[in-house]
Amino acid sequence: MRDVARGVYGAARPVRPARDERIPLDCLRGHRLAIAGARSSYHHRYALTEITCGVCYALHDPLASWCLVNPARQHTVDGAPRTGLVLVRVPPDTRAGVGQLRLHVDGVALADIDVAVCGPCRRGVIEHVRTDEPHRRRGYGRVLVAAALTLAPPDTYQWSTTEVADDPVARAFWAGIDWPGDLAGPVYCTDMERAAGRLPDW
Ligand SMILES: [Zn+2]
Ligand SMILES: [Zn+2]
Known part of the structure; x- marks a missing residue:
């Protein structure tokens, strides 16, 4: 025990x-x-x-x-220390596409979020916050959201998320983390839509 x-x-x-x-x-x-x-x-x-x-x-x-x-201390996949608790950033393949931030402990990803950021349109969207079941309620998601906000500061970027819905657990998460963005649903720009293949590529 x-x-x-x-x-x-x-x-x-x-x-x-x-x-x-x-x-x-x-x-x-x-x-x-x-x-x-x-x-x-x-x-x-x-x-x-x-x-x-x-x-x-x-x-x-x-x-x-x-x-x-420190949410601003983010490592590349190859450059990330193999020990300790570190943040790893996986940039998107295309501009305004979906990248990922991961929280590693001893080289193992225990939590991650999917993030799209568009510089020209000053928008950021958090698409998915995932923490492996035994590691929840430790603040990993909160740290990852803070890491996303360092990529695009909320005083100049409009942030939103897909992740609230009607789930009380998700709502409790967003209500407890000092989220500066929108909770009404994702506010994609056309670059994000195009990067996600939801718009024709022209
Ligand atoms: Zn855009
Ligand atoms: Zn105390």
Whole structure:
């Protein structure tokens, strides 16, 4: 039983996107860390900075510690480290086509999202967020969405997603991640439609 708990919460930490390695304002339970107290350390398996909330730790909360992932640090498939938790970017074959961002742990993809971005039209569409079943609820999807937003900043790009529908799990995901885009459905430009083969190529 103890080993099971370690498998879920010990070695496998939740992750959150962070642009730097400073201690964030709040813990995963919403404690203000300036008051709760926080410790910064190094998570060897993920090769990432790990933050621990002093209050959650004292209360034995399984979400007391989490790791920070810089969403802008993205590797090519060939250049990605084979150890640790890293983001890998697979560019699309064609302009405005669908590329992929993947979250790897020790060289294995545990989550990915499909993303289309068009520079001239200033649009981005997230088509699919997938996390392998045993690895859900750790923040992998949240980190991947943050990584997509670094490709096309939401202050100048219109973002949308195909992924909400009527599924309460999907709706909970998008409601919880500070998504700056549209949730009414994908807003493709004609370049994206053409790249996807939905328009004649002329
Ligand atoms: Zn806390
Ligand atoms: Zn376009």
